[in-house]
Amino acid sequence: MALQQYEVDYRILTDAELNAWRKIPPAVASDCMNRTQVMTSSIKPISPGKPICGQARTVTTMVGDCWPICIMISEARAGEVIVVDAGGAVEIAVWGGIMTAEAVYRRLGGAVVHGAIRDITEMREAGFAMYCSAATPKGPHQGFGGVMDGPAAVGGVPVRSGDIVLGDDDGVVVVPLEMAGTVLAAAQAHLAKEEAWVREIKSGAPIPALFKMKTPDTILPALK
Structure with missing residues (x-):
């Protein structure tokens, strides 16, 4: 099977934009997208406390084939996330x-x-931010084929090259590039709101009152 690559032309985020995104937890970004764009929970970091933030470069590969990934590693820009x-x-x-x-x-x-993936110890020693579903000693083949920079479905989430990838110990969220400005502003406002909630909790406000939760219905004791 052939290895194919799409021609893509996406806006490269500035350092200032990426620095702003680094302050946004994936959970908050997802909350601001109606709690969507979250990859399956099996995809987790190999090194706790190693966040990830960058623009995506997508690879769809045949099962067990590393060829397309190797090509993409050699082509991706510094800071991009494969x-x-x-x-x-x-x-x-x-x-x-x-x-x-x-x-x-x-x-x-x-x-x-x-x-x-495999060779986790080497990745940890190198400080590389890797998120994956599993690890096994069994190595890959080369030459089956795949697609680079094409639209992909990764962990149940649509991803395109240029989209923003956010990861932490909770998991991975993808922000479509065309929504970046809107979601970032909403996430920053949401974080400010959460900080206010925490201040109120530390002042004694209970969560049910803070969020105006309905009180439970009272059930009369059963007759004997």
Whole structure:
């Protein structure tokens, strides 16, 4: 099967824009998108406390094939996040230590793999931000084919090259690039609101009163 690559032309975010996004937790970004755009909960960081924030470069690969990913590692810009649809297969790795060495050398922003990886110890020692579904010693093949920079479905979420990828210990959220300004403003306002809520809680306000929750209905004791 052939390896194909889409021609893409997306707006590259400025350092100031990316710095603003780094302050937005994935959970808040999702809340501001009607609690959508969240990848399946099986995709988690290999290193707790290692957040991820950058623009996506998408790869859809045949199960167990690292070829398209290797090409993308060599082409991606510094800071970009490689987002891989590997079919969710967890018994064969599509990313390993040698690929990580080049990704670190090229200063990529990290990777999200809906599938398996290996050589986790090397990745942790290198400080590489890797999010994945599983790990296995079984290595990949090369040459089956795939698609680079095409629209992808990764962990149940649509992703296109240029979209914003946010990850932390909770998991991964994708913000469509065309919604970036709207979602960022909403997320910043939401964080300010959460800070106000926490201040009120620390002043003694109970959560039910704070959120104006309905009180439970009273049930009379059963007759004996």
